[in-house]
Amino acid sequence: xxxxxxxxxxxxxxxxxxxxxxxxxxxxxxxxxxxxxxxxxxxxxxxxxxxxxxxxxxxxxxxxxxxxxxxxxxxxxxxxxxxxxxxxxxxxxxxxxxxxxxxxxxxxxxxxxxxxxxxxxxxxxxxxxxxxxxxxxxxxxxxxxxxxxxxxxxxxxxxxxxxxxxxxxxxxxxxxxxxxxxxxxxxxxxxxxxxxxxxxxxxxxxxxxxxxxxxxxxxxxxxxxxxxxxxxxxxxxxxxxxxxxxxxxxxxxxxxxxxxxxxxxxxxxxxxxxxxxxxxxxxxxxxxxxxxxxxxx
Numbered sequence: 001x002x003x004x005x006x007x008x009x010x011x012x013x014x015x016x017x018x019x020x021x022x023x024x025x026x027x028x029x030x031x032x033x034x035x036x037x038x039x040x041x042x043x044x045x046x047x048x049x050x051x052x053x054x055x056x057x058x059x060x061x062x063x064x065x066x067x068x069x070x071x072x073x074x075x076x077x078x079x080x081x082x083x084x085x086x087x088x089x090x091x092x093x094x095x096x097x098x099x100x101x102x103x104x105x106x107x108x109x110x111x112x113x114x115x116x117x118x119x120x121x122x123x124x125x126x127x128x129x130x131x132x133x134x135x136x137x138x139x140x141x142x143x144x145x146x147x148x149x150x151x152x153x154x155x156x157x158x159x160x161x162x163x164x165x166x167x168x169x170x171x172x173x174x175x176x177x178x179x180x181x182x183x184x185x186x187x188x189x190x191x192x193x194x195x196x197x198x199x200x201x202x203x204x205x206x207x208x209x210x211x212x213x214x215x216x217x218x219x220x221x222x223x224x225x226x227x228x229x230x231x232x233x234x235x236x237x238x239x240x241x242x243x244x245x246x247x248x249x250x251x252x253x254x255x256x257x258x259x260x261x262x263x264x265x266x267x268x269x270x271x272x273x274x275x276x277x278x279x280x281x282x283x284x285x286x287x288x289x290x291x292x293x294x295x296x297x
Contacts, residue, residue, distance in 0.1 A: 025054065029061045035087060043106035048115050049052035055110045062109075069093030073289050118151075124155060145183065216280070226254045234293060243269075243291045 014031060028047055035045050049055050069079035070093040080088040094220050100107070108115060124131035136144060153159045166182065201207040205216055229251035237244035248268040266274065272290050279285035288294045 002084070003250050007190070024049075025061060026083070026157050028058055029065060030085065032062055033065060033079075033085045033096075036100065037088060037092065039108055040096075041098060041102045043108070046108040046115065047282060048108075048110060048112045052111055062172050063097070063100065066097040081243050109249050145186070149182070215277075217237075222255050225272045229254065232296075239294050240291050243294055246290060 027197055032045060032047055036042055047058065049058060065083060066196075069076040069088060070090060073090050076088060076090040076093050079085065079093065093179045117133075117135050120127055120129065120133070121131055152162055166185070173271050194200070205212065210214060229247050233248045233251070236247050250269045269288075269290055273280060275286070276285050286296055288296055
């Protein structure tokens with residue numbers, strides 16, 4: 001992030017991305033003060049950050065900068081220089097401080113989730129939700145998630161069916177650490193569930209592809225494909241050793257992709273091969289970029 005020059009005031013929206021301790025808050029304070037001086041409408045300025053601590057610090061530093069500038073001429077000069085607020089003098093700082101304090105109840109200086117909560121509470125019907133909801137903090141969220149898992153796993157019959165489905169979806173990842181892998185899996189697919197809440201569309205190929213593609217209809221001999229990949233590692237090794245290891249790993253893992261299992265992140269050789277999937281099908285692919293350009297037999 002560069003803070004050498006302030007963003008022009010005609011740029012209505014400003015997003016700051018930077019690591020901790022790089023001066024985001026300082027930059028935001030200067031931006032807020034310049035907008036406040038130019039337009040004198042603090043209730044129309046929205047400044048949001050991720051945490052309550054950062055939002056509180058942001059608010060304190062705005063009032064602190066204005067109070068210091070209002071206290072003395074030297075303070076005004078220093079604030080104008082430090083925050084790059086041209087035209088800020090002691091009298092103007094007093095006026096802006098009074099304006100900001102009089103508008104405290106209308107200021108939008110806070111966290112992203114608190115702002116979104118205000119929007120949702122203002123238009124609950126438009127979003128299809130009840131206006132009676134609360135934002136969970138991390139501890140409450142973890143407790144709610146644990147309560148749901150306890151409910152699911154409390155019934156032996158339901159637990160067995162659930163764990164069997166989870167084992168298929170994660171290729172047995174729960175054998176080592178059930179709860180961490182389960183929480184990771186749920187978090188990964190939560191957004192997808194929100195985007196597509198209709199259960200009839202899940203695991204239903206016809207809902208995704210009304211006209212089935214060839215690779216969905218065609219029967220594959222996965223074991224034969226895996227053996228072909230394994231046989232090809234010697235040829236690949238002569239071109240690149242690490243690439244050969246990637247082919248060997250894919251040959252080992254490929255049988256686990258059959259049977260409609262989901263939840264596996266696609267990477268390595270398979271990710272590169274999928275980019276040329278049709279070419280592999282019709283036999284037109286003769287090379288693959290993986291670590292280097294590999295020649296394929």
